[in-house]
Amino acid sequence: MAPVDPHSFTDSLQPFATHVALTLFLDFSSSSIIGSAVISLPTSHSGPLTLDSRAISISAVLDPVSLSPLPYSSSSADPIKGTPLTVTLNHHSAVLILFSTSPTSSALQWLSPAQTSSRTHPFVFTQCQSIHARSVFPCQDTPAARIRYSARINLPLPLSAVMSASKLTRRNPAAGEAAPAVPESLWCAPGRVVEEFTMDQPIPPYLFALAAGEIGGRDLGPRTRVYAESGSDVLDAAAKEFAGVEEMVRVGEALFGPYEWERFDLLVLPPSFPYGGMENPRMVFLTPTVIKGDATGAQVVAHELAHSWTGNLITNKTNEDFWLNEGFTTYAERRIVEVVQGKEQADLNIGIGWKGLIEEMDRFKDNMQFTKLKTKQEGVDPDELYSQVPYEKGFQFLWRIERQIGRLAFDDFLKKYIATFKFQSIDTETFLEFLKANVPGIENKINLQLWVEGTGIPPDAMEPESTIYTKIVSLAQEFKLGKIPREDEVAEWNGQEWELYLENLPNYVDPTQVAALDARYGLSESRDWEVKVAFLQLAISSGCTQYFGAVERSVKQVGRMKYLRPLYTALVRGHGKDEEKMLARRIFAEAREFYHPIARCVVESIFSQHL
Numbered sequence: 001m002a003p004v005d006p007h008s009f010t011d012s013l014q015p016f017a018t019h020v021a022l023t024l025f026l027d028f029s030s031s032s033i034i035g036s037a038v039i040s041l042p043t044s045h046s047g048p049l050t051l052d053s054r055a056i057s058i059s060a061v062l063d064p065v066s067l068s069p070l071p072y073s074s075s076s077a078d079p080i081k082g083t084p085l086t087v088t089l090n091h092h093s094a095v096l097i098l099f100s101t102s103p104t105s106s107a108l109q110w111l112s113p114a115q116t117s118s119r120t121h122p123f124v125f126t127q128c129q130s131i132h133a134r135s136v137f138p139c140q141d142t143p144a145a146r147i148r149y150s151a152r153i154n155l156p157l158p159l160s161a162v163m164s165a166s167k168l169t170r171r172n173p174a175a176g177e178a179a180p181a182v183p184e185s186l187w188c189a190p191g192r193v194v195e196e197f198t199m200d201q202p203i204p205p206y207l208f209a210l211a212a213g214e215i216g217g218r219d220l221g222p223r224t225r226v227y228a229e230s231g232s233d234v235l236d237a238a239a240k241e242f243a244g245v246e247e248m249v250r251v252g253e254a255l256f257g258p259y260e261w262e263r264f265d266l267l268v269l270p271p272s273f274p275y276g277g278m279e280n281p282r283m284v285f286l287t288p289t290v291i292k293g294d295a296t297g298a299q300v301v302a303h304e305l306a307h308s309w310t311g312n313l314i315t316n317k318t319n320e321d322f323w324l325n326e327g328f329t330t331y332a333e334r335r336i337v338e339v340v341q342g343k344e345q346a347d348l349n350i351g352i353g354w355k356g357l358i359e360e361m362d363r364f365k366d367n368m369q370f371t372k373l374k375t376k377q378e379g380v381d382p383d384e385l386y387s388q389v390p391y392e393k394g395f396q397f398l399w400r401i402e403r404q405i406g407r408l409a410f411d412d413f414l415k416k417y418i419a420t421f422k423f424q425s426i427d428t429e430t431f432l433e434f435l436k437a438n439v440p441g442i443e444n445k446i447n448l449q450l451w452v453e454g455t456g457i458p459p460d461a462m463e464p465e466s467t468i469y470t471k472i473v474s475l476a477q478e479f480k481l482g483k484i485p486r487e488d489e490v491a492e493w494n495g496q497e498w499e500l501y502l503e504n505l506p507n508y509v510d511p512t513q514v515a516a517l518d519a520r521y522g523l524s525e526s527r528d529w530e531v532k533v534a535f536l537q538l539a540i541s542s543g544c545t546q547y548f549g550a551v552e553r554s555v556k557q558v559g560r561m562k563y564l565r566p567l568y569t570a571l572v573r574g575h576g577k578d579e580e581k582m583l584a585r586r587i588f589a590e591a592r593e594f595y596h597p598i599a600r601c602v603v604e605s606i607f608s609q610h611l
């Protein structure tokens with residue numbers, strides 16, 4: 001066995017699959033998918049083929065032509081990687097697997113009608129990054145692999161589906177088409193419909209995505225449409241918020257080269273979506289919290305759009321090179337923001353990121369290896385490791401290179417990098433080789449090894465320099481001296497200015513001053529979730545118990561991990577906080593059902609570290 005990825009059972013001595021054809025029956029009554037996958041190899045193969053799976057039960061493995069059974073075995077589950085499924089092939093170039101997912105499949109969240117905004121129909125969606133695709137269908141679940149896919153989705157008639165793929169048809173179920181995976185009585189039952197999709201470009205499995213519910217859409221431009229639950233006001237608000245998306249795509253193309261994915265559609269998910277955004281190709285998934293009514297949600301869209309080049313075209317080979325995805329994308333996002341919103345705004349984002357990076361150094365002070373850009377992740381769960389380091393240290397590294405060689409040269413370099421490696425999965429070493437080959441002598445100017453393999457923040461990293469940024473940081477420092485900013489000082493502030501201000505306040509401040517700040521500016525009730533959460537975090541860590549009600553409402557309303565992590569952590573961290581710890585336990589017990597399985601695990605792990 002020659003592993004290619006510490007998070008996968010994929011064996012490099014075996015061929016990589018090139019295509020998977022999925023037949024999926026969405027069974028809302030049992031919160032599971034019953035289906036099959038035809039996994040195709042580039043050539044015929046004899047011997048073992050090992051796939052990843054998690055919480056999937058396999059009912060048969062067959063030769064797709066003769067339907068005769070093939071021998072297979074699976075061993076016990078690894079807590080991080082899941083269960084390896086090994087099929088023995090004999091001159092086969094494809095294998096048919098019949099399976100069903102379980103209600104605990106980590107990628108899938110099944111929402112009851114009561115958990116949706118229309119309250120009349122159920123909803124289901126996936127979140128596959130980093131290693132959850134294996135809980136939807138068996139696959140070589142490593143970004144070192146790239147597959148094309150087709151999918152036939154059977155769902156209840158009032159619902160429709162979207163995928164990270166192009167939709168071909170919506171039609172009645174046809175007898176026999178799902179045999180032998182799904183019983184005819186289910187597949188062709190009255191009130192069911194089939195939608196077909198195809199993704200003809202090779203993508204890493206973590207970019208597989210599906211959502212189904214009562215979904216409506218509005219066109220935003222020639223290749224962009226926004227989708228959301230219909231029957232809610234989210235769709236209208238989203239259409240307004242994202243009106244500028246086509247312009248952003250054009251800006252991206254000017255900076256990074258052609259947009260290769262044909263369509264750039266957006267799906268706004270129910271509030272339990274665990275991330276801000278997920279760059280599923282052709283169909284970005286977004287939290288509804290990005291809709292703020294003031295066009296700042298554009299930053300998250302700029303980020304997910306930027307992944308169309310960095311991440312989706314060029315993909316990190318394993319999660320150990322995750323900074324190649326997120327560091328490049330954070331850099332690219334800020335370049336897009338600079339064009340569409342101006343340099344001041346981009347500098348604010350850099351400043352918020354800088355502060356986030358410094359905080360991560362504190363979080364990992366006993367585990368400094370996780371402050372490296374290239375990390376060792378054997379035995380490490382990527383969801384637990386998730387941090388700002390790959391984003392912000394990665395950004396800083398690229399920004400440092402830009403400063404060294406100048407923007408024009410760096411832009412040419414980026415375009416060439418993308419054109420050279422598109423549709424490939426690469427590691428950090430490949431990037432460094434390419435950098436040295438194309439920027440001769442760079443290794444004598446920048447300590448590349450320190451940046452990639454060193455811990456902490458290198459001395460040539462940089463805080464942004466801008467008037468607004470400096471002003472906000474110094475106002476935050478004056479808070480310690482008892483100063484609350486005056487109305488005229490904050491008159492021009494939007495969400496990100498407040499976020500930067502709050503992030504720069506000390507962690508523990510006088511509770512009466514916290515309350516005074518809120519009394520003046522209403523931060524605990526801000527419509528901007530970044531502001532609200534930054535404030536509530538400060539309130540908890542400063543011991544302002546009067547805000548516990550607002551904290552509880554917040555974590556029961558939105559399941560985005562960016563908010564759950566700091567709020568639950570602030571509640572349970574530290575000694576002598578029994579009351580807070582019990583409160584956190586009770587809130588979680590009541591909110592658990594509302595959270596996506598990935599978010600449930602992350603909150604549980606916060607508890608296990610601090611309780």
Ligand code: BES
Nearest residue numbers: 129130275276277278279299300303562
């Ligand atoms: N790809 C990430 C989300 C992700 C990372 C999912 C790791 C699973 C594992 C996405 O592009 C992202 O970074 N989202 C950010 C947006 C922000 C940086 C603008 C988020 O969710 O907050």
Ligand code: ZN
Nearest residue numbers: 303307326329
């Ligand atoms: Zn990202």
